[in-house]
Amino acid sequence: MTIKNQSDSLDFLHIIRLVFADLRFEWILSLCMILALGAVFAPLFILLGLQGGIIGNMLDDLQKDPVSRLVMPKWETSLDEAWLASLRKETGALIESPTAVLLLDVEGMNNPVNVLPTGKADPLLVENSITLENWKKSLVLSTPLAADLRKKQGDPITLTLIRSTGQEERIPLQMQVAGVLPVKASQDSKIWLDAYLFKKLHQWRRGGAVPELGLAGGGTTLSPEYDGIVTLLKRIPSDAEYRTMIGRGLGFSQLPTLFDVTSWGYPAEQQARLWKPLNSRVFEHNFTSLVNRHNEMGFQAEPLPYIDDFKVTLRSDGKNIALRLSSFLAKEKTTPPSGSSNLRHVWISLDDKKQFPYPKAEMTFSTTASGEEIIIPVQIHPLEGIPQGYLVTDPQFAGKMNAARRQEAMYDVQAGEFRPVEQKTRFFRAYTKTIDDLEKLVDFIRTKGKKQASEALMEPVSRIAEVRNIRQLADYMKKLYLLILAVSGVSGFFAILANVYAGIQRKRKDIAYLQLYGLHPVSLVLFPFAKSLVLVSAALASAFIAYGIFSYQTDRLFIDVLGSATSLTRLDREQVMYLVAGLYGTASLASLIAAVAVTRIEPGEYIRE
Amino acid sequence: MLKTRGDSVRKVEVTIPEFTVPPASFTVIVGANGSGKSTFLDMLGLILSSDSAMDFRIMGTLINELTGREKTQLRRRYISYVLQTGGLLEFLTIRENIRFAARLRGKSIFHVDHLTGQLGIADILDKRPGKVSGGQRQKAAIARALIQEAPIILADEPSSALDTESARELMATFKNLARAKGTSLIMVTHDQKLAEEHADRMYRFTIEKTGNGVRSTLRLDSNCQR
Structure with a gap:
């Protein structure tokens, strides 16, 4: 037996009309429910936004700062070309050099300054809009150095190249400031030179020629280098006197330490002090400076070369x-x-x-x-x-x-001399494209370090710890948020279930009449279900509005800290979709469970009262 | 058709040997309180099932063989109700109630104003059922039933909230409007006089005592046939 009626799909339209009519009829109750649910939903969006904003801002800051994406060996180490070729593929930018740093004298500074290699692809330059127009002439200063020298972009600047290959050579090199890096790039006095120039100057220091700069070679033998100088004195200067000597350009920046030479047969009345430079080596001309500074202060010092653990x-x-x-x-x-x-x-x-x-x-x-x-x-x-x-x-x-010992060299037995060979890459600065790639690059370098038993590569220098801390913080916040979401979800679930069930009880008579009119109970389940989802939708809209107001107000409140371009809150589209889907899913389930109560209402219940 | 209700102490047996409703007719069922009029009306409306029915047909369809869903569909297609309580949805206005009923049956809503004018409730269409009198509610319920143009209207004491004169007027209007639409009107009432004035045929419940209760039997009143 088939009894044909109007399409069941039209029942859906009838029910929807009834839903909105009922919402209008119970508008006060509906509004209260919307606000109550909105009060449950809004904190979820606000917390999600705060989580995204706080972590997002921290990661953005890291991402914007090229130094955060930098990985370099702990110190110089041997690197084979095949591995370097694969390293180039793993990085966004790679600056290679024969040594980590050069020390060069700068006109206007008492002490030599650390010089680092750079290049066109160096994010430090790219992200600060600095270009080295002429590799022979251009250099970049750090902010502290620019302040000390009172130099700015476009100003001339003179470097002094010093070499001891038999006799000391001092050659001025006229350069131009191509730019000044911000403080966060370096808080120390530093200079950046084009990597090719850096390599050539390093080679020149070892005795090589640089025809591009008109610099001749200084002989093809190595010059002596030491790790410090031991001074023998009968009378020891005070610390203040030592500081005076240091201030007069001694080539050392730290006070000397007590040193024992008695085992070498030196008389006990002669006291020894060890001078060691920081991150540098001692050359023959440093002996002369040291003796002269002592003489100026009225002290007689006999210098002895010191070599560390050879x-x-x-x-x-x-x-x-x-x-x-x-x-x-x-x-x-x-x-x-x-x-x-x-x-x-x-x-x-x-x-x-x-x-x-x-x-x-x-x-x-x-x-x-x-x-x-x-x-x-x-x-x-x-x-x-x-x-x-x-x-x-x-x-x-x-x-x-x-x-x-420290350089690439060979021993010429015939001549009885060490001869430098061209140094290969022994140091690098590798930048990843994004913070997300940092972990992978660090692992890549560590793997090489383990294979090569190179401590310099096993413990590369990077800000991976900071990135990991932020990611860990993000993970904790996410777990905390999920916990809050679960609690809110459970409370929201029961609130909606109770509301729908209460609504059905209020509407028992109407639902019975609707069955009498010929609407099937299964279709009628849609009535409280759809009504609940409309309320949930309105509550979500109110939650979004609340979030928007919160976001606007907090940004105004913290504008001095964050600046006008950064927001304290940030909602990720995908996360919002998941949250909304989850809320709708929970609401739908609660509504459906409660709405099933409709099927227990008999059509004849309220025929006569 | 047989329906037994009550408990083991007191049984009420409602027996309907025969009940026929011609098309576009006005059939009234009368009987004392508790005689089974409303029970029978519920069975006609497929709300209650009979304990046994030899040949129960509505619009030619044998009811015994129908499932619950089919009964609901048949009720929706062929039967409209005028309940004693009105049967209006509280959250819709009178106008919305009538329009909803029309849409449910796929009928036009353009005649609402004319129909309600004829019933004298044109001025309360924008009010909700809870805000009008009992008599106005019942007129609205009649309008809701008539707009559906169903073959059968079941009315349970539709004029109970009205005074005698108003009830008579309403009955006349109701009957004429139903007849104009070709609707068979089946009404339950305790007002015998009203029934005799307007009904085309009248059925009466008579009660007789049995060993453990009463038997109420519906019979055609041959004195009231038009």
Whole structure:
């Protein structure tokens, strides 16, 4: 039996008309419900907005600051070209250099300034709209340095190139300020040069020529370098006197420390002080400056070159002995005897000579640059006064060994000299395109560090900790928010369920009449269900309005802190969609459960009262 | 048709041996209070089911074989109600109630004003049922039933809220309007005089006692046939 009626879809339209009529009829009740639900929904949007705004602003700040996207090795280390090629693919910008930093003298500054390499793709320049028009002439200053020098973009500036290759060379280099980086790029005095110029100046310092700048080579041998100077004095200056010496341009910035040389046979009345530079090396001309500054203050200082923890090995006939390099002994004690061979001469303690009785041997050490081993044939002499475990050689040769240890070099046995080889990339500054890529790049570099057993790469320098902290904060806030959402969801669920059920009870008679008119109970479930969803929709709209007002007011309140372009609140479109969908889903479920009560109303319930 | 109600202590057996309603006629059912008039009307409206029915048809459709959904659909298609309480939706105005009823049956809403004018309720159309008198409510309910142009109108004491004179006028109007639309009007009332004045045929419930209750039987009153 099929009884045909008007399409059931028209029942839907009838019900919707009834819904709006009922809402108008109970407008006060409806308004109260909208406001009550709005009061539940609004904090959810506000909290979501605050979460997005606070975290978003923090991440934006990181993203905007190129230094946040920077990863670099802890210090210089050997890097193979194949890995560098893959590193270039992983980064947004890569600045490669043979060394981390150069120290150059700047006209107007008492102390040398740290110089870093840069390039066209360097985000530090790109995001501050600075271009190096002429790689030979342009440089960039940090804000503190620009303030000290009173320089601005376009001003001329003179750098002094200093090199000691036998004799000291000082060559002025006229440059122009291409721009000044903001304080957040560096709070120290720094200069940025084009990476190619940087590499060339580094090469020049090692004795190479730079024809593009008209700079000649300084010989093809390494100049001696030391890690500090030990001064022997009968009378020690006070700290104030030392500070005066430092202020007069000593080349050191820290006070000297007490040093013990008694084991080397120096008389006890002679006191020793160790001068060590910060992040730098000592050259022969520094000895002269140090002695002169002491003389000016009325002190007699005898300078001794100091080399830090330099391990060498003597090997001969299958036997090895490990020793530490020093050059402390007086020069006359370490002069080779006349008629001796052309081999390099070294002196060891009497005890060590007993253990290693060979007159000749190979002295070896590894360079930190490439890990290569340098082998020097030597003649060994025992000498009283040398502490056991040490090896002494000519101070100048010891300085050249120290230089070779740090650089790419080889030993010319015929000439008896170290010769620099062109340094490959040993340092880099890598920038990711976004903060999100930082973790991946750090892991990439760490993996290389583990494979290569290079501590410099195993612990690269970056702001990953800061990014992780922010992400962790974001994670905590998200969990907290979800908890609040769950609590609100449960309370909202029952509020809506109770409201719908109460509405059905109020409308029992009307619902019974509607069944009498021929509307099916299943269609009638739609009546309270649709009414509830209309109220929820209006409540959502009121929540959005409340959020908008909150956002506007907080932005006005915090305009001094945030600025006019940044908002404290931020709603992500996708998150809002999920939230709204979740609220509708919860409301629909609550409404449907309650609305089923309609099916328990009999059409004949209110026929006669 | 047979319907038994009550409890084990006192049973009321409502028996309808025969009940026929010609098209476009006015049939009245009278009986004492508790005789089963309203119960029978509920069965005619497919709200209550009979305990047994040999041949119960509405518009030629055998009711016994219908499912609940089919009964609802049949009720919607063929039957309109005028309830004692009015049967109007409280949250709609009188006009909206009548229009809603028309739309539900797919009927035109253009005649609402004319129809309500004939019933004398044109001035209360924008009021809600709760704000009008009982008599006005019943006239509105009659208008709501008539606008649907259903083949059958079931009316349960539609003039109970009116005084005698008004009730007579209303009955005359109701009957004429229904006849004009070809509607069969089946009315339950306790007002026998009103019934005799206007009904085309009258059925009466008579009650007789049984061992554990009463039996109420519906019979055609042959004195009232037109």
